[in-house]
Amino acid sequence: MTALNPLWTAARGEQVISCDLIVPGHGQPILRCAYGPQAVIRSQCIASADAAAEVAETWKAALMQQGFRIVSRPLQS
Numbered sequence: 001m002t003a004l005n006p007l008w009t010a011a012r013g014e015q016v017i018s019c020d021l022i023v024p025g026h027g028q029p030i031l032r033c034a035y036g037p038q039a040v041i042r043s044q045c046i047a048s049a050d051a052a053a054e055v056a057e058t059w060k061a062a063l064m065q066q067g068f069r070i071v072s073r074p075l076q077s
Contacts, residue, residue, distance in 0.1 A: 007031075007056045010068040017041065017068065019059060021052045031055055 005021040015035070022030045031052045032043040042059060046052045060070065 007052075007073075008060060008070055009072040010060065010063045011071045012063075012066070012068040015068070016071075017063065019056050021046070021049070021056075031059075033059055 002025060003023040005023065007019040007021060009016060009018045011017075017033055017035060019031070019033045022032055024030075028045045028047070029049075029052065030043055031046045032040055034040045034043075044055060046055065064070070
């Protein structure tokens with residue numbers, strides 16, 4: 001079973017990019033940014049949740065430099 005953990009969503013005009021941590025039942029987790037399920041922009045195998053958060057922050061900062069704004073973040077527990 002695969003778990004999809006949304007990290008954030010960024011938008012610039014009509015462009016919307018989501019960043020998700022995909023945790024498969026077997027194998028390494030994958031950090032993915034995409035316009036949708038079939039339009040992947042970047043993806044990277046990731047060793048841990050801490051590493052995923054750090055890489056996702058780097059990707060988010062790069063998008064913000066290109067004029068994207070963060071429109072949603074995951075709920076904090």
